[in-house]
Amino acid sequence: MKKLLFLAFLIFSHATLAMDPVEYRSAEEEQRFRALAAELRCVMCQNQSLADSNAMIAKDLRLELLNLIREGKSDEEIKEFMVTRYTDFVLYEPPMRPSTWLLWFGPFLILGIGAVGVFMIIRKRSAAMPTKPASDNDNQEW
């Protein structure tokens, strides 16, 4: 049983060990660090967050992130720090601005075009159908 527990510890502790750079000073600091590291995108690997990545630059940026938190910077200031150096690319949620409007609203635009198309087809078909249903066919079973 002890062995099993130890094994379980080895397996499950690995995930956190990969990312924690040092010991946290408080639970609050740890929480902020984890939240921000999950929100920022690794610049090297790009399909991983800063928290997930083992890339060299991700480690450096995590360390910088912790330093910024300890310097008392707000979440916004920290994101600003990353964006001025590595562009909007580091944000998983891109900011709303004219150049990103297509990204934010494009899907709704396509949905709208589809809705108009469906509406037009329905109208065309209902116009083509006889206005009176063929009453003598009503009792026919299919």
Place this chain on the structure above:
Amino acid sequence: MSTRLLPLLAFIGLALLLFIGVRMNSGKDNSAIPSPLIGKSAPQFVLPVLNKPEVMVKTDDLKGLPYLLNVWGSWCPACQVEHPVITRLAESGKIRVIGYNYKDEAEAANKWLQQFGNPYDLILVDEPGRAALDWGIYGAPETFLVDAAGIVRWKHVGPITPEIIEQEILPLLESVQ
């Protein structure tokens, strides 16, 4: 007739969109992040010179002439690939080439330079990689072109090729001089 063709037309439209998307992105390196520094002053650093840790160089010390800042490390295989190209450019004397030894150890860096040659006017050492963050560096090789006034003009992520020198660096160098 036209309504029966509608699904086919819609499919062709989507296929065309996919084709255009793929064509627009083919041959382009999507992993390269464009530098937000272009047109702005080069970030300030104070870094030691390789093998002369007592000599510290500031960004402003480099002003006066344009320079190419070439980020490299002995751990970086792609840096070996571009090294002959960088060497030829440095030997042509058209521009100062300054090495930025990124996250490397002095011993390994020196061994690498002995093996492949040292084309650099000056090599700055950033072992912790902290100053590199201000430059938006996230790997090696990366290369910046900074003009005489200390404004960043151009950045390239990945190895420099002779084509890049001919088509990008040299024309830009002429325009800033």
